[in-house]
Amino acid sequence: MVAGSWMFFPPPVFNVTDPDGNKVTDEAILDYITKSLGPESCYTSSMRSVGVKQSTDHTSIELTGSDRPGLLSEVSAVLTHLKCNVVNAEVWTHNMRAAAVMQVTDEETGSAITDPEKLSRIQELLCNVLKGSNKSRGARTDVSHGVTHTERRLHQMMFADRDYERGNNEELDEKQRPNVSVVNWYEKDYSIVTITSKDRPKLLFDTVCTLTDMEYVVFHANIDAEGPEAHQEYYIKHIDGSPVKSEAERQRIIQCLEAAIERRVSEGLKLELCTMDRVGLLSDVTRLFRENSLAVTRAEVTTRAGKAVNTFYVSDASGSPVDAKTIDSIRQAIGQTILKVKGSPEELKPVSQESPTRFLFGGLFKSRSFVNFGLVRSYS
Numbered sequence: 001m002v003a004g005s006w007m008f009f010p011p012p013v014f015n016v017t018d019p020d021g022n023k024v025t026d027e028a029i030l031d032y033i034t035k036s037l038g039p040e041s042c043y044t045s046s047m048r049s050v051g052v053k054q055s056t057d058h059t060s061i062e063l064t065g066s067d068r069p070g071l072l073s074e075v076s077a078v079l080t081h082l083k084c085n086v087v088n089a090e091v092w093t094h095n096m097r098a099a100a101v102m103q104v105t106d107e108e109t110g111s112a113i114t115d116p117e118k119l120s121r122i123q124e125l126l127c128n129v130l131k132g133s134n135k136s137r138g139a140r141t142d143v144s145h146g147v148t149h150t151e152r153r154l155h156q157m158m159f160a161d162r163d164y165e166r167g168n169n170e171e172l173d174e175k176q177r178p179n180v181s182v183v184n185w186y187e188k189d190y191s192i193v194t195i196t197s198k199d200r201p202k203l204l205f206d207t208v209c210t211l212t213d214m215e216y217v218v219f220h221a222n223i224d225a226e227g228p229e230a231h232q233e234y235y236i237k238h239i240d241g242s243p244v245k246s247e248a249e250r251q252r253i254i255q256c257l258e259a260a261i262e263r264r265v266s267e268g269l270k271l272e273l274c275t276m277d278r279v280g281l282l283s284d285v286t287r288l289f290r291e292n293s294l295a296v297t298r299a300e301v302t303t304r305a306g307k308a309v310n311t312f313y314v315s316d317a318s319g320s321p322v323d324a325k326t327i328d329s330i331r332q333a334i335g336q337t338i339l340k341v342k343g344s345p346e347e348l349k350p351v352s353q354e355s356p357t358r359f360l361f362g363g364l365f366k367s368r369s370f371v372n373f374g375l376v377r378s379y380s
Helices: 027-037 071-081 116-131 150-160 203-213 247-264 281-291 324-334
Strands: 059-066 084-094 097-106 140-144 179-185 190-198 216-224 229-238 269-276 294-304 307-316 339-341 368-372 375-379
Touching: 059 116, 059 150, 071 084, 071 097, 071 116, 071 281, 084 150, 084 247, 084 281, 097 150, 116 140, 150 203, 150 247, 179 247, 190 203, 190 247, 203 216, 203 229, 203 247, 269 324, 281 294, 281 307, 281 324, 324 339
Parallel strands: none
Antiparallel strands: 059 097, 059 140, 084 097, 084 294, 179 190, 190 229, 216 229, 216 368, 269 307, 269 339, 294 307, 368 375
C-alpha cells in the first residue's frame, strides 16, 4: 500500500475480481499486474512524476489552471493550430480548478515533438489559455517526453495546486461530501483515519495515493465495500514516525481526502465517441459541445490502433438537464454511429460528491478486505 510499510512482514496478498465480480482469467491482465507490482515496475516516490520512462512516441503535456466553460475546446484548438495530434488524454476538474495530462504527437512525424522552439510555443500559448481572465490563481504548463501513471499524476498535480482549499463562497451540501474523521490513538501512537462515502471504481486507489503523497505510512487498514457505501479505516503515521500533531494538520488531512474522493467522480451525461483518429478530432468535437452550450465535466481520450475511443461527461452549461434535442443535433453532425449516448438526458442527475461548479474536463471495489501490516485478504 505504501512503499516500505511491509519491509519486515510477509508480502501482501490480494484476492481480486473483475468489474463484474468474476475471477480474473485473462492471462494478459494477470501478466500486466505481475509486471506492474514486480521488480520490473518503475515506481518512484518523487512528487514530480510517478514511474517515469522516456518515450519517443509522444510528448506529454501537463496542464493546471482555473476551470471555466469551453476550456477544453480552447486547449484543443491551440494544439490543432500548432499541428499537434492528441492521442491520449485524461482531464479532471474539482473546486473550480482543472488539471490534464495530454499525450500529443507531431502531425508531420507522428512521433514526439523534439523542436525546442515548437515546445516553447506550445507552453506559452497553452499557459495563456489557462490563465484566461483569472489573475487570482496561477496556471502551469509542463512539457516532457516521459511516460507516467496518468491518474496518479493527476492526483499529484491537483494536490500541488491546492484544489482541496474551498473558497468562502463555495456552498456544498454537507450530505454530498464524504465523511472523513481523524483521531489519535495515543496508547499506540497512531492516528486513525475513517472515511465513509459512496462506493465507486478506484476509490481505494484515490485514497491511498493521497495519503502517500502527503507522506503518511499506512500500518493497518480495514476496508468494507460490500454495499452501496464504502467504509475505510487507516492507522497511519507520518514518515517521521509521529501521529497527527495539530488541529491544522488534522483539518488538512480531512480536506485532502475529501478532494481526492470528489475530484475523479463524473457528473453529467456520458457520451462515447469511436472513429478513426485524425488531427483536430478532439478540437472539432469539443467545439460542437461548446457551440451547443454543453460543458464537459470530464474526458478520457485514447487512441487504439489508429482509432479514437473517447469518453465525455457533459452537462448543460447553465446547470439545467441536457436537452435530448441538443444531443440529437450533435449526433447528427458527428454521426449517429460514431457518437453514442450511454444514458438518457431525462435521467440526468449528479452521481458524485463533486461540486456542481465544474465546467471543463474533467476497478470497482466490491469486496471486503482486511489489511494488516502488509497482509491483505479479500472476501466475496
